[in-house]
Amino acid sequence: MLKRFLYLVPLLLITMANTALAHQQKAAETTVLFNKRSGQLEVAHRFYLHDTEHAVQSLFDKKADILNSADTQQKFADYVAQQFYLRTLADEKLPLTKVGHEVEGKFFWVYQDTKLPAETKGLKLYNGSLRELWPTQINMVNIQGQGKVRTLYFSDDKEWLIASFN
Numbered sequence: 588m589l590k591r592f593l594y595l596v597p598l599l600l601i602t603m604a605n606t607a608l609a610h611q612q613k614a615a616e617t618t619v620l621f622n623k624r625s626g627q628l629e630v631a632h633r634f635y636l637h638d639t640e641h642a643v644q645s646l647f648d649k650k651a652d653i654l655n656s657a658d659t660q661q662k663f664a665d666y667v668a669q670q671f672y673l674r675t676l677a678d679e680k681l682p683l684t685k686v687g688h689e690v691e692g693k694f695f696w697v698y699q700d701t702k703l704p705a706e707t708k709g710l711k712l713y714n715g716s717l718r719e720l721w722p723t724q725i726n727m728v729n730i731q732g733q734g735k736v737r738t739l740y741f742s743d744d745k746e747w748l749i750a751s752f753n
Contacts, residue, residue, distance in 0.1 A: 611638055614725045615716060617671070621703060621732030630683060630699040632667050638717065639663060639695045645720055653695060660695075664688035667697040667716050674711040675704055676749070707733075709751035714741045 612635045620629045634642075636653065643651035643659050646666060651659045664685065673681040686698035714726040718741070726741040730750050737750040 611635075611641060613638060613717070613721045613723050614727070617714060617726065617728045619673070619710070619712070619728060619730045621730075623703070623732065626703050627700045628673070628681065628703050630671070630673075630701075632671065632697040632699075632716070634667075634695045634697075634716075636690065636693050636695050642717055642720060654690065660688055660690070663695065664697045668699060670713075670715040670717075671699070672713040673701070674747075675707055676709045676711065676751075678711070679704075681710075707752065709749055711747050711749050712739060713747050714739075715746075718742075 615632060615634045615638070617630060617632045620631075622629050639653045643653050643663055647659065647662055651662075653659050653663060664687075668683065668685050671683070673683065675681065681701050681704060683699040683701050686700050688695070688697045690696075710730065712728055714728055716726055717724045718726070722743075724742070728739045728741070728748075730737040730739070733752040737752075739748040739750060741748065
């Protein structure tokens with residue numbers, strides 16, 4: 588019996604470590620889509636719900652509830668909108684409109700859009716969501732609809748990044 592227990596202890600520890608790591612990801616993904624059919628530049632931010640649960644309690648108050656409070660969800664969506672900026676390569680602002688937000692499965696989504704810029708050769712982007720809370724936060728941005736997909740990673744001290752379309 589003791590041999591079996593000693594054999595199971597390492598497996599139990601590995602399982603517990605994997606479970607702990609599976610909770611807080613400290614990573615988010617944003618898709619910027621050039622939708623020529625609608626004439627809109629569509630932005631969809633996807634956050635792990637578990638990360639947002641921790642974040643809202645640090646950002647707003649300890650009782651903030653992203654799952655059950657429409658007010659907390661709106662506050663977080665507003666926060667995300669204030670942390671994401673788009674500019675043309677000529678440094679012209681592309682003002683984003685808030686479209687909405689939702690909880691879907693294990694994710695919290697925030698949606699924005701703006702009119703497609705006229706013939707752009709690239710974009711300057713800033714994505715600071717949750718980076719002031721967690722220095723290890725990584726925000727990945729995929730840009731689609733202008734040739735091959737471009738991927739930018741906002742981490743460490745990276746502020747503005749550029750995606751060029753050739």
